[in-house]
Amino acid sequence: MIQFSDVSLMRGSKVLLQDANATVYPGHKAGLIGANGCGKSSLFALIKGELHTEQGDFNIPKNWQIVSVAQETPAVDRSALDYVIDGDKQYRKLQAQLISAEETHNGEQIAHLHGLLEHVGAYDIDSRAATILAGLGFANDVMKNPVSDFSGGWRMRLNLAQALLCHSDLLLLDEPTNHLDLDAVIWLEKWLQRYTGTLMLISHDKSFLDSTVNEIISVEQQQLISYTGNYDAYEKQRAERLRLQSLQYAKQQDQIAHLESFINRFGAKASKAKQAQSRVKQLAKMETLLPVMAASEFSFEFFTPPKLPNPLIKMEQVKVGYGETIILEKLHLNLVPGSRIGLLGKNGAGKSTLIKLLAGEKTPIEGIYETSAGLRIGYFAQHQLEFLRGDDSALAHMQRLDNKATEQSLRDYLGGFGFRGDSALSKVAPMSGGEKARLVLALTVYQKPNLLLLDEPTNHLDLDMRHALNMALQGFEGAMVLVSHDRFLLASVCDDFYLVDSKQVQAFDGDLDDYKDWILKGDKGADKNLNTTNEKSSAKPDRKNTKRLEAEFRQATKPMRKAIEQYEKSMADAHKKLQLLEEQLSDTEIYSAENKPQLKKVLAEQAQLKSNLEETEMQWLDTQEQLEIKLQEFELQNGTL
Template sequence: MIQLKNLTLRRGTKELLSGATANFLPGQNTGLVGANGAGKSSLFALLRGELIADAGDLVVPAHWTQAHVAQETPALDTPALDYVLDGDAELRELQQSLAEAEARHDGEAIGHLHADLAHIDAYSAEARAAKLLSGLGFAPDAIRRPVASFSGGWRMRLNLAQALMCRSDLLLLDEPTNHLDLETVLWLEDWLKAYPGTLLVISHDRDFLDSVCGQIAELADAQLTVYTGNYSQYETMRAEKLARQQSAFEKQQRQIAHLESFITRFKAKATKARQAQSRVKALEKLERISAAHVDSPFDFTFDTPDNLPNPLLRLDAARIGYGDKVILDRVNLSVEAGSRIGLLGVNGAGKSTLVKLLAGELAPLSGQCVGAQMLNIGYFAQHQLETLRVDQTPLWHLQRLAPNTREQELRTFLGGFNFHGDAALAPVGPMSGGEKARLALALIVWQKPNLLLLDEPTNHLDLEMRHALTLALQDFAGALIVVSHDRALLEATTDRFWLVANGKVEAFDGDLEDYRRWRLEQLAESAAPGNGDAQGVNRKEQKRLEAETRQRLSVLKKPLQTRLNKLEKELDALSTQKAGYEAFMASEGAYAEENKAKLADAVKKLGEVSARLAEVEEDWMTVQEELEQLEADA
């Protein structure tokens, strides 16, 4: 178990944690949430031993193996598969020891090492690493390529695969869904739900947190508060807590006003001076309750576009790709005014390539891309953050777009994106990815586009900013095309989908759940017996999937079975107590005068035990039904 005991953590002059106390149990999946800069990554650094607490204690079991995702990936010649295998340090150590023993011709050591390797299932390690890479979107022919040949986003996936390869007791994941597409996020969710160790994950993806986490730890105002349940349940409980806090604050303000009024009226009167003085002391000793802050730091909307031609943009038999490589062929589509379209498809299918063509960053290899005369495109993609001037400020960037607008108006606008005061005058270079993304979005909003093209706009954005962006997009009057792994954003802002697959772009008839089912059917068909030369491999794959299902079921059943066993023990104890009280009350001696007090106590205790017995029996039935449902679903 991980324990934080009255822990204080500072970075420079900023206090990130003050007297924090919390427990994280083995096998528990916890989502760590909080605004950017609240200290989430610093808490991870503390858990990894890279920082030292300023006060209090942090207890992590010494024998636990930790895994986390490296932030840097050197340009290595190591094949991707071997790089992922490096994540299992114990495997690599045993392999090294075996090579040394074989060089010495030490038969006894070789025998022991082979036994140790078998114990950690080393002989399936390469297959497990390949499976991880496949799940994270790597093609079969890519796993032998050197690490240096992959782009930055794919290297981050390699780092994630390496962390998942480690047979860890504690897994720390910081924004793991960034750089992943929707397909891969769904795969990662399933993997993490079956992970047997303790998981702590920082994420701003509410659907991901809802799917994976059984509790939420909120870091805010230097306090760490743990809520039982997933993210949606946390939101409800937090809202209730803030409402109670605000009510207590308002009640105290009335009390303070009453005390101050009494002091003001009577401090000069001799007959009331002592009472007034006692109220002064009471006021000084009063522990002040803070007002509940529930307002978002973000406040912006998309203004109505000056023009809304229809259609805004049209593709006629467009062939899309790079050089001789065709990714999408003979694409015919029209973007109408008011369209709200989400792009679906596996990674590499061509979603981002299509968006680049629509944005004018890519010309069609053949065919036409025709935009309306008054087309005004707002295009957001991660690579555009690199075009921001690192030596200049948010205000400077906005002044370039609006040189004739008053500075105060520009600063007010930037304030809606949480660039208040000096933040609007700070250089872009040291800013976080989230701050740069906010600035890029602010520049787009200012230009009043009539067509928005958004390629993964929520990467690096915290939950508050994601919510604000979702609300703004819901009121956007122009047309919207969005690529995103954030299901909450897609569901809230789009009303239809285009499927990018097999070199084509076609309308998809259904919602995200329909798309997930469709993908599972596609995978099942490709793995069905009789498909080409892969029949033997597919049978192995089927057995592997069945084994994974059994393992996942075992992991899900374990906490329920533990709870059931605990309830059964309590039922036995309560039943014994109840029988004892009933036996006493049935005896003649219970009603003797000298046992009057004992009889009254027995009657009271019997009532308490019976009530508790009824509660435990109901809990037992609930857990038993959950176990039976798990078995049925499997």
């Protein structure tokens, strides 16, 4: 088993782990989660022997074969298939020894090596490698292409294929889905479910974690906290743990206050000196509990677009491609405010091509393509990270976008994306992929788009930032087209799914579970799930219409929900102000004669705040009740929300 005992780990001067403990048993599949920069990848480096603990013990069975994904891929002329097989060093070594034995006609050695090769699976290694490559999106005709022909993202898939092909007792995967599309993610999920070794997986994809792991190790406040079950189970257990921790923290603060009060009152009295010293020792020995962590540092929302023309984009019989190669044809699609479309389809089917067409990076070869005068496009794609200016700061990028805004207003805005203090002034070049992605998102949101095009927006984003993006997209009023392998995001923010397949883009009559079934069954035609008049579609509920009704309900009740949010904010502010006033009233000096005017002022302010709070609470309750009534009416009319 893998065991971390009182481990302290540092990177440079930064403390990542302090007296951390965790155990991973053989055959377990553990998801390692935590904010970017908390030390997850460093923990992997420790396991691989690339780092050493500052203190504490780390143990792993000496005979275990540890396999991880290489981070660099040389631009070699080896074919993709041969490159993947090269990853099995033991096989290549035995293969070379066999060639040498055959050259010397050493029959005994040849027989021995054939036995060893059979043991390592040499006689089906080509087919296994080809199967893995196919699962990761490589077509049969490109497997013989040289590695140098592939882009960086595809080379990372080759490295992943190498790791999956090799025999391993422990498989370390660090964000393996970042360079994959949804189809490849679904395939990898199934592969990992069948994997019999020990797995440690770093991922920020909730659905992927739910399907692949049976244990979560969370890096929290420089500790390793273990939770049983998948990610869904982790969320429930952590909520309960934080609730108990909050109660324990409050109880301890009361105890500390009581001890300190006794010490302050009686520490100088001879008759109480012994008891006071006892309290001092008791206080010193008390293990300090940390307060429950605050909410996510990321919080932002989309601005209301200046205009919402209808339709935003109209296309009929559009054909698009590269040169003479047609990627998509017969496109018929109208994008209107409120459209929330998720694009599904196999790798290379044309999802990104459609996004580029909508973004204006591609022009139609033929057909009608019309855009409204007030169209404002917000486009996020991974390649845009490369266009950030490395010597500029996040603030400088914002100032270039809006030179009339004050520095403070821009810094306040950037704070919602995690750029606070000096981080807003730091150069972009050394930033992590996640930080750069957050900056591109900040620039995109600031431009107040009414059409949002998102091509794999969650790559490199941690769970907190993904949650913030999810929440922001819920309130976006324009049209949105999303390509993502993050099923949680797709399911949360999309009302309709369109399947890109066989040069066509058609409505997909089903949800993501249906799409997963379609992928795993290898149904090429997609006829069963397209929005056509067949038996299945007539037997199933009209999901598209249901989602349209849900969108209309959200829009109709938006003023109510906004009012509820405002009331909740007002109540929270009032409680904070009341707490400050109560602290003033707890000070005995305020009751002295010279402070009588101040006492009157505080008491009057307290009375006014309590009155205002009571009125706000009543308004909040009334609005909540109205929303509940609206919800019940909707459910009665439409079956379910």
